[in-house]
Amino acid sequence: MGAVGGTIWHGIKGARNSPRGERLTGSLAAIKARAPVLGGNFGVWGGMFSSFDCAVKGVRGKEDSWNAIISGFLTGGCLAVRGGPKAALGGAIGCGILLGVFEGIGVLLNRAFSDMNKPVQPMIPEAPPQTAAIA
DSSP: OHHHHHHHHHHHHHHHTSOGGGHHHHHHHHHHHHHHHHHHHHHHHHHHHHHHHHHHHHHHOOOSHHHHHHHHHHHHHHHTGGGOHHHHHHHHHHHHHHHHHHHHHHHHHHHHHHGGGSOOOOOOOOOOOOOOOOO
16 A cells, blocks of 8 residues: 555655656656665554554553554654654554544544444234224
8 A cells, every 4th residue: 555655755756856758758758766665664654553453452542542552652653753752753643543533533433433333123004993892
């Protein structure tokens, strides 16, 4: 997913930054140079997030939206730790908020569309009134 997104992003960026007659060549050069890097970064982020997600599930013992938010916080902090404590805290908060928004939207969409799938009790027709038999 990161490589595909990187190909699209850097292809457009390379074409825009190239002279008029060299747009295709510039686009391909930018794709070859930068798309694999973006794909690799995406893979590292995904692998680290999955590892933290499994660890948080094991520690907390439950599976809910907070696991993804905590995992995003830890992933953002670990990826930014080379920039120092201030950068690590900023990265952690940023990723935690981003995953919180993703999870919140997922919960809202789930609630909005779950009403359609609720089981409905079938309607039971009323019995016709019994008439007394005259004998």
